[in-house]
Amino acid sequence: MGSATAPTSPNALCFSDGLPSTGLPCHVEISADGLTVRFDEHNGLGEVNLPFRALSVSAGGLNHDQLVVRWGTAPSTxxxxxxxxxxxxxxxxxxxxxxxxxxxxxxxxxxxxxxxNRMAWGITAGAIGALMMGIWFSMDLLVGWAVDRIPLDWERRIGESAYQDFLIQHPAVKDGPAVAAVQEISERLIAHIPGNPYTFEVAVVKSEVVNAFALPGGYVVVFTALLQQAENAEEVAGVLSHELNHVLERHALQRIVKQLGLVTTVGIIIGDQQGLARVMKQIGVELLSLKFGRSQETEADVTGLQLLHRSHIDPSGMVTFFQRMTQKERGGVEWLSTHPMSAGRAQRLEAEIASLPKTAAEPFTFKWNTVQDALRPVAVRG
Ligand SMILES: [Zn+2]
Structure with a gap:
């Protein structure tokens, strides 16, 4: 081979005036006398022997974990x-x-x-954590603040477009004993809502699905299968009262604000009309599959029972209907998927009923079996 220096792999990076600014790989050997820096023989730099007294050292590199060895005098260090x-x-x-x-x-x-640095980061992380906790705890307050500022006609427009879209797919039953009964029950309840800002519309829709729902702005839909499953008008009144109170408590708007995010909502409230148009379409679709939170359901239960009581309707209908539907456990009871009758819920309802002062219930003008007869499919003669 003939070469005086054996090829060695680089274990360090050298910097100086004549070398690339990114450094040149070199091989460093340490002996008792000092340092030998050897470059690849092809670039003709050869090797440098440096006694320790010619060197100065410092810590370097991004993490200060490298040893920087310096020699020579400025400007040729x-x-x-x-x-x-x-x-x-x-x-x-x-x-x-x-x-x-x-x-x-x-x-x-x-x-x-x-x-x-670690301490500074610790303090920063702590501050961020505290801020997040603060936001978390005040989120409900902020949502409430935003919801309170949503104008009523805004709410009506959102609800009405979803309601109309739904009725195009599922035409409302125009008249007959069922429609009249639902109207009478609704009117009795609505008349006992103090300071009611809504003009409620209640539609009966022919469907095999046991369900009822309310949209923001006061649009309520009751399915015929729910009326067929109800054993008396008080049970229907229980469901309606619960749904009306979802509207009165603006539960859907609370969900919408949480889903859209506070910033978007506040922007819309402050006057981003284009933003409003944009989200209206999106919200309209989501409203029909909106699920309320557990605390909202409890609130609708409790205020619903109070409204039944004020309206002189026996409030136990709400409990008996939920319980019977749960016991049946058959398919098609859509209402139960959003309103599961847990033991806790039954207990809360019964405790709430027990706490209400006793009053005599006022009967309705219709007979419930007449309503059910009208809903029964007409037998086709063979
Ligand atoms: Zn509900």
Whole structure:
């Protein structure tokens, strides 16, 4: 082979005036006397022998975990960065104590800076955490604040478009005993809502699905299968009263504000009319599959029972209907998927009924079996 220097793989990076600004890989060897820096023989730089007394050291690199060895005098200083921990250990054990004093001072400064950084980060993380907790706790308050500022005609427009879309797909029953009965029950309830800002519309829709729902702005839909399953008018009144109270408590709007996010909602309230048009379409579709939260259901239950009581309608109909539907556990009872009758819910309802002062119920003008007869499919003669 003939070459005086054996090829060695680079273990450090050298910097100096004549070298690329990104550094040139080099090989460093440490002996008792000092440092030997050897470059690849092809670039003709050969090797440099440096006694320890010619060197100065500092900590370097992004994480200050590299040993920077410097020699020469300005402007022709040269540096080599040692990254390999075992190479750095070898350097430390071979170097005279005077040289290492300098490095230890640097290392101590780096450790102090790191610890300050850690503390600063700790404080920042703590502050962010506290802020998030604050936002979390005040979120319901903020949602309430935004909902209170949604104008009534806004709410009506949102609800009405979803209601009309639904009725195109499922035409409302125009007249007959069922429609008249639902109207009478609704009117009795609505008449007992103090300071009612809504003009409620209640539609009866022919469907095999046992369901009823209310949309923002006061649009209520009752399915014929629910009327068929009800054993008396008080049970229907229980469902209607619950649904009316979802509207009165603006539960759908609370869900919408939470889904849209507060920033979007506040922007719309402040007057982003285009934003309103954009979200109206989206909301309209989602309203029909909107699920209320558990606390909203409890609120609709409790205020619903109170409304039944004020309207002189026996409030136990709400409980008996839910319980019977749960016991049946048959398909098609859509209402139960959004209103599961848990033991806790039954207990709350019964406790609430027990707490209401006793009053005599006023009967309705219709006979419930007449209503049900009218809903029964007419037998086709063979
Ligand atoms: Zn509900």
């Amino acid at each position: 040269q540096t080599v960065y040692l990254k390999d921990p075992s190479l750095i250990r070898t350097f430390r054990s071979a170097a005279p104590p005077e040289l290492m004093k300098e490095l230890d001072a640097t290392a101590a400064a780096v450790r102090r800076a790191r610890s300050r």
